Amino acid sequence: MSKQKHSFQAEVAQLLHLVTHSLYSNKEIFLRELISNASDACDKLRFNALADSSLYGDQPELEVRISFDKAAKTLTVTDTGIGMSREEAIDHLGTIAKSGTKDFVSRLSGDQKQDSQLIGQFGVGFYSGFIVADKITVESRRAGLPAEQGVRWISSGAGEFDVEDITRAERGTSVILHLRDDALEYADGWRLKELIGKYSDHISLPIKMEGEKWEEGKEEGQPGEMVKTGEWETINQASALWTRPKKDISDEQFKEFYKQVAHDWEDPLSWSLNRVEGSTEYTQLLYIPSHAPQDLWDRDKKAGVKLYVKRVFIMDDAEQLIPRYLRFIKGVVDSADLPLNVSRELLQESRDVRSIREGNTRRVLSMLEELAKTEQAAANAPATADASAENGAEQKVDIGSGESTPAPEPTEMAEDGVTDVVDKNDAPTAADAAAKFAEEATREGKYSTFWREFGSVLKEGLGEDFANRERIAKLLRYASTAGDAANVSLADYKARMKPGQKAIYYITADTLAGARNSPQIEVFKKKGIEVLLMADRVDEWSLSHMPDFDGTPLQSVAKGAVDLGDLQDEAEKKAAEEAAESVKPLLERLKEVLKDQVEDVRVTSRLVDSPACLVVKDAGMSMQLARMLKQAGQKVPDTKPVLEINAEHALVKKLEGNDRFDDLAHILFDQAVLAEGGLPEDPAAYVRRVNALLV
Numbered sequence: 001m002s003k004q005k006h007s008f009q010a011e012v013a014q015l016l017h018l019v020t021h022s023l024y025s026n027k028e029i030f031l032r033e034l035i036s037n038a039s040d041a042c043d044k045l046r047f048n049a050l051a052d053s054s055l056y057g058d059q060p061e062l063e064v065r066i067s068f069d070k071a072a073k074t075l076t077v078t079d080t081g082i083g084m085s086r087e088e089a090i091d092h093l094g095t096i097a098k099s100g101t102k103d104f105v106s107r108l109s110g111d112q113k114q115d116s117q118l119i120g121q122f123g124v125g126f127y128s129g130f131i132v133a134d135k136i137t138v139e140s141r142r143a144g145l146p147a148e149q150g151v152r153w154i155s156s157g158a159g160e161f162d163v164e165d166i167t168r169a170e171r172g173t174s175v176i177l178h179l180r181d182d183a184l185e186y187a188d189g190w191r192l193k194e195l196i197g198k199y200s201d202h203i204s205l206p207i208k209m210e211g212e213k214w215e216e217g218k219e220e221g222q223p224g225e226m227v228k229t230g231e232w233e234t235i236n237q238a239s240a241l242w243t244r245p246k247k248d249i250s251d252e253q254f255k256e257f258y259k260q261v262a263h264d265w266e267d268p269l270s271w272s273l274n275r276v277e278g279s280t281e282y283t284q285l286l287y288i289p290s291h292a293p294q295d296l297w298d299r300d301k302k303a304g305v306k307l308y309v310k311r312v313f314i315m316d317d318a319e320q321l322i323p324r325y326l327r328f329i330k331g332v333v334d335s336a337d338l339p340l341n342v343s344r345e346l347l348q349e350s351r352d353v354r355s356i357r358e359g360n361t362r363r364v365l366s367m368l369e370e371l372a373k374t375e376q377a378a379a380n381a382p383a384t385a386d387a388s389a390e391n392g393a394e395q396k397v398d399i400g401s402g403e404s405t406p407a408p409e410p411t412e413m414a415e416d417g418v419t420d421v422v423d424k425n426d427a428p429t430a431a432d433a434a435a436k437f438a439e440e441a442t443r444e445g446k447y448s449t450f451w452r453e454f455g456s457v458l459k460e461g462l463g464e465d466f467a468n469r470e471r472i473a474k475l476l477r478y479a480s481t482a483g484d485a486a487n488v489s490l491a492d493y494k495a496r497m498k499p500g501q502k503a504i505y506y507i508t509a510d511t512l513a514g515a516r517n518s519p520q521i522e523v524f525k526k527k528g529i530e531v532l533l534m535a536d537r538v539d540e541w542s543l544s545h546m547p548d549f550d551g552t553p554l555q556s557v558a559k560g561a562v563d564l565g566d567l568q569d570e571a572e573k574k575a576a577e578e579a580a581e582s583v584k585p586l587l588e589r590l591k592e593v594l595k596d597q598v599e600d601v602r603v604t605s606r607l608v609d610s611p612a613c614l615v616v617k618d619a620g621m622s623m624q625l626a627r628m629l630k631q632a633g634q635k636v637p638d639t640k641p642v643l644e645i646n647a648e649h650a651l652v653k654k655l656e657g658n659d660r661f662d663d664l665a666h667i668l669f670d671q672a673v674l675a676e677g678g679l680p681e682d683p684a685a686y687v688r689r690v691n692a693l694l695v
């Protein structure tokens, strides 16, 4: 087929524009991205060849070659991987298949600072070539196709690309970058070797470059030069990182490996490498990222743990290896026991896989406990204590058996992971944004960073992982009435409980401000009883799976009548009983007027400044959760709330004998709905009634 012009998918064109404009100051990452694609392509071939070894043809080696031509101003990355057919080149290099891309591009604002931060989190893969090249030629042949079915793809990154058929003797792909004049430093052997060492040393494939040697000038006075020897030399260590002894792996290498497997630009918060022996044998290298991906809330999103069997890549995102509530974890599991031809279906049934998943879960929980402990220790330490701990030093867990408690290594100062920021236009860049993020993460403490980014997902574990519920419970953090911080653990709360207090009190609302100012907690505030404030969508659901913590029941203050038990003195109890008695006729009248809206009307001692509030029955679903489910289009049982009134309040006292009783009763109810975060059923009627009072 002859040459054909194609247009990029709209999002690709937009992304390309941003890539070349926003990532300018960290341009060298393009090499990591291209080598990483080359390595993925080799992994894919190796995997497909398990079923069909003829795919190797007469070219059994899997390798990456990097070459450059100073005179032609080109840099070429060639791999002997799976390659691409014509259709694949059009599809894969002209569209972005990643989920969340549309959403991602729609969030780009045109503001360079914000956008570069977003791009940094998204990862740009192949397109990063355009940071240093004004034209890219890709030549490829898919494994198994004849030489005449090669393809050439050419684009200058401006909206269109050309595709034509070529004859290509070798299987695999060559990406030829036509370097921009300000990127000629990458047509240099030393510079390339330095970058390969920095970014790709951990890749298990050999990355080769043609050797060079110094040759003196042939005639007197003529300068000497480096000339190519024609021999290809392997530049990297070419052994999978997780197979090396821990002591031989530097922090930089761990971080680089993370960036490759997670497609992230920022350093991880923590990692753990372990060789597990026992009934099933495997190596796990797990990372906790430092920020949430775009699609964290997609519960069907595949987990980010890659499966290898005896060093052979089997699949990305093997969801069976990690429970869903830990879907943010990235890394690699290399099993010694699973068969090479293992399928996703087989994984579901495998006992080995179950025990790997349990081992991974325990390991991640240990890593989180370690982060929390370090942060707590730093917070408790006097100001002069070990500065490295306060600075959010790296958290690493030593290699060892999977069942051992991970021992943190001696700590070092955290690095920002960005070494070469050359800010050309004074504009903030992805690298700046990453550095700023790292600085913030350091300041707030790593566990707090983790909690801010992933806490809501971890909470799902209360309902999903019964066996580890207690460990998860200890990792929970909430805002509370005791202060402004949102890092109160249940253990902290328990330690501060008042004498006689029998429950851990909490309230859920649509927002933290709503929870903090809720009438339902007035008496708690007055008495100085701490209440945990929750505004996460998963809070109520997750807590329904945790009736108690460490033997103390958890009690929603918005459910059931408030019973402060021993926290109320005799005089208070007596006053409450008397008040209830005296307003009985009023309650009856209110019940009659509001019978369509409420289940019951009763007097409460929980209110101090407000006239009324709404609660649900003990086992009922909170109104907030019911609202949320309704919004999500789900069926919710039609239960009515209970209206509780404050017999001491002037408005309530005014009700008695008032000739506008019915209107006031409705206003009282609607205001309680508003205070709880809802909307009156008939807002216009509410406004009319209030206006009638105002004139």
Ligand SMILES: Nc1ncnc2c1ncn2[C@@H]1O[C@H](COP(=O)(O)OP(=O)(O)OP(=O)(O)O)[C@@H](O)[C@H]1O
Pocket: 037, 038, 041, 079, 081, 082, 083, 084, 092, 093, 123, 124, 125, 126, 127, 173, 263
């Ligand atoms: N060297 C290569 N050999 C074969 N296919 C390739 C090669 N480079 C890219 N591709 C194909 O092009 C697709 C797009 O590559 P790109 O780097 O943009 O995204 P990605 O690798 O899927 O994701 P990421 O942005 O996370 O790296 C790849 O998924 C792959 O199918």
